[in-house]
Amino acid sequence: MPSVRLSAPPTKHLFLTAALCALLAACGGGDDDASTPTAAPSAPPPPAAPVPAAPTFAAxxxxxxxxxYTMTDPDGGGSGKVLMVNEAFDGSARAGSVEFVGTTDVRSAATYWSPESNGIRFWGSVDYDATGAAQSKHxxxxxxxxxxxxQAGQSTVLKYTDTTQQLTGAQAGQTDTEAFEETWTFEGFETxxxxxKTFTDTxxxxxxxxSAGEDGPSTLWFAKGFGVIRVRHTNSAGQVVEESSLDAVTAQP
Incomplete structure (x- = not known):
């Protein structure tokens, strides 16, 4: 606001000017253009990128x-087809993996497991004969x-029994039960x-x-939705004796 000259008597105009300047905090009248500009509101910050969920053992x-998909034959005889299913096993629908003879539709084996509230439950398996007929159930x-x-690096000892029922042949109906003890170690997540195809967090x-004897440990890679995509068997000296891995994805709903 401009100062008022004290050496001369104030005039009505000067008093009005001083009064307006005091009210509006700016000389030049009450025009909106003369007021202090208001800063434009700042734009809201962009939304934070979602944090990827941590991998879980159950997944x-x-x-x-x-x-x-197809898996390489450990004996070098081409590839074999694998299909993930949800089908009847031992009276209930179970999730599992079916293996076929080469790339045909003739079944050779099926294995069933699923994540439950208290752990990964392995239900059992079925072996098939050369015609694809169920031969035995475990x-x-x-x-x-x-x-x-x-957790990664931890082990657990599993002691369970396996009941085998012969379904065909001269021994059809015969049942045998055998006890097993195995150490399972979760070695960690791996890509x-x-x-x-890239499989993350397998x-x-x-x-x-x-009772492995001359057989050494086996290593299996489980992938979400796909089951076992790689397997390696070693002997007691640590030498690889058999190995198989996924070589082509043929269906992915």
Missing amino acids: CFTVTPGVA VHSPEFLLPLSL LTLGG CRVRTLAA
Whole structure:
């Protein structure tokens, strides 16, 4: 606001000017253009990028029915087809993995497992004859349960029984039960690129039977939705004796 000259008597005009300046905090009248400009509101910050969910042990054992792929034959005889299913086993629908003879539709084996509230439950398996007919069924006892609490580097000892029922042939109806003891070690999450597809956070699991003898541990890689996408068997000296891995994804619903 301009100062008022004290050396001359104030005029009515000067008094009005001083009064307006005092009211408006700016000389020049009450025009809106003369007021102090108001800063424009700042734009809201962009939304934070979602944080990826941490991988979980249980997720590796989920099954997506309809997923299909081929695995290399450990004996070098080409590839074999694998299909993820949800189908009847031992009286209930179970998630599992079916293996076929080469790339035909003739079944050779099926294995069933699923994540439960208290662990990964392995239910059992079915073996098929050369025609694809079910030949024998193996049902695991409830103790074949892999704890969900396993952290990378931790192991658990599983003691369970396997009841085998012969379904065909001269021994059809015969049942045998055998006890097993195995050490399962969760070695950690691992990213694999197989058959042109990258699988993140696969679970690398090592198994060793108490009565392994000359056989060494086996290592299996479980991938979410796909089941076992790589397997390696070694002898007691640590040498690889068999290995198989996914080489092509043929169906992914």
